[in-house]
Amino acid sequence: MTEARITLDGRTLEVAEGDTLLDAARAAGIEIPTLCHDDRLDPFGGCRMCLVDLEGTRRPVPACKTTCADGMVVNCGGERLQRVRRTMVDMLLADHYQDVAVKDNELERYAVEYGVEQPSLRFDRRGAYDDRNRFIGFNPGACILCDRCVRYCDEVMQCTALEHAGQGGNALVQPTQGKSFLDTTCELCGGCVSTCPTGALYEKQATRNGAVTEQECAKTSTICTYCGVGCSLDLNVKDGRVIKVTAETGVGANDGHLCNKGRFAFDFIHHPDRLTEPLLRGDDGELHPASWEEALARVADGLGAVKQQHGPDALAFLASSRCTNEDVYLLQKLARAAAGTNNVHSCAAT
Numbered sequence: 179m180t181e182a183r184i185t186l187d188g189r190t191l192e193v194a195e196g197d198t199l200l201d202a203a204r205a206a207g208i209e210i211p212t213l214c215h216d217d218r219l220d221p222f223g224g225c226r227m228c229l230v231d232l233e234g235t236r237r238p239v240p241a242c243k244t245t246c247a248d249g250m251v252v253n254c255g256g257e258r259l260q261r262v263r264r265t266m267v268d269m270l271l272a273d274h275y276q277d278v279a280v281k282d283n284e285l286e287r288y289a290v291e292y293g294v295e296q297p298s299l300r301f302d303r304r305g306a307y308d309d310r311n312r313f314i315g316f317n318p319g320a321c322i323l324c325d326r327c328v329r330y331c332d333e334v335m336q337c338t339a340l341e342h343a344g345q346g347g348n349a350l351v352q353p354t355q356g357k358s359f360l361d362t363t364c365e366l367c368g369g370c371v372s373t374c375p376t377g378a379l380y381e382k383q384a385t386r387n388g389a390v391t392e393q394e395c396a397k398t399s400t401i402c403t404y405c406g407v408g409c410s411l412d413l414n415v416k417d418g419r420v421i422k423v424t425a426e427t428g429v430g431a432n433d434g435h436l437c438n439k440g441r442f443a444f445d446f447i448h449h450p451d452r453l454t455e456p457l458l459r460g461d462d463g464e465l466h467p468a469s470w471e472e473a474l475a476r477v478a479d480g481l482g483a484v485k486q487q488h489g490p491d492a493l494a495f496l497a498s499s500r501c502t503n504e505d506v507y508l509l510q511k512l513a514r515a516a517a518g519t520n521n522v523h524s525c526a527a528t
Contacts, residue, residue: 184250199241214324264292271297275319284375311359320378327370339364368441384422402440403500490518497524
């Protein structure tokens with residue numbers, strides 16, 4: 179791989195040619211602020227928070243879009259860049275109104291870091307957007323028009339459920355043509371929620387019992403069991419209840435992406451109708467709690483009776499898509515070796 183040698187904050191670094199200055203800085207442990215950047219998306223350079231000084235240029239350049247070249251001399255900090263970044267935060271706060279905090283608001287975090295207590299001016303708040311879908315909420319007043327959600331929808335999901343409409347003071351992000359999410363090509367994957375830096379897009383489930391931020395929750399890393407892909411995800415738990423599901427960028431086979439089931443279909447965990455113990459139907463026709471030994475014995479007797487009366491091919495075994503590969507392997511061994519049938523299938527089909 180071709181390498182380039184650059185000087186970054188006085189340090190000489192060898193980087194892969196083609197990497198951006200932002201990539202090089204992060205690899206060297208140098209923090210450069212960003213708001214419109216997501217590693218999963220093409221560089222955008224819209225928020226201008228990542229501006230750095232490049233020797234030989236008249237003005238600062240965006241680190242996220244500037245490709246490293248041999249001999250570059252770059253400064254990532256200093257009083258002038260601090261002043262520029264503070265101005266950017268000030269301008270972005272001018273039309274940012276956050277009513278319900280549901281995640282780490284990156285803009286407000288930078289406001290604290292750069293000492294912007296109140297913006298120098300205020301624009302009118304954008305109108306409310308109450309969508310009828312059950313999972314994704316949208317607060318236009320918190321939107322800073324970074325377009326991360328629009329670009330995620332386009333570049334990753336390859337659909338056009340979100341758009342950047344209007345210009346100037348009338349510019350806004352919205353579901354395509356101002357429709358409901360349900361009337362667009364949206365798959366309700368929640369990827370727009372995960373990439374939003376301010377919480378303008380948020381999970382409705384996390385706000386039903388009041389605003390709950392990720393910082394208030396304990397996280398448990400696990401693997402999604404809805405299909406055989408094996409996506410990594412984090413359960414955000416507060417007071418013994420799962421509040422929301424998130425996924426960390428750069429981790430696991432999914433790299434922070436989740437489908438609608440993986441992100442939103444967790445209500446069954448606390449549903450009052452969820453079965454938490456085996457039930458057997460008694461002589462009275464009602465279901466009664468039983469031990470696992472009793473339940474498994476009943477299943478074995480029932481399968482054995484069908485096999486004896488109708489033969490092994492009267493039996494079929496279907497594995498849940500939420501089974502692991504090891505579970506499915508054991509089920510097919512049970513079907514073939516114990517029951518004597520090849521009628522076995524997994525609905526995951528992976």
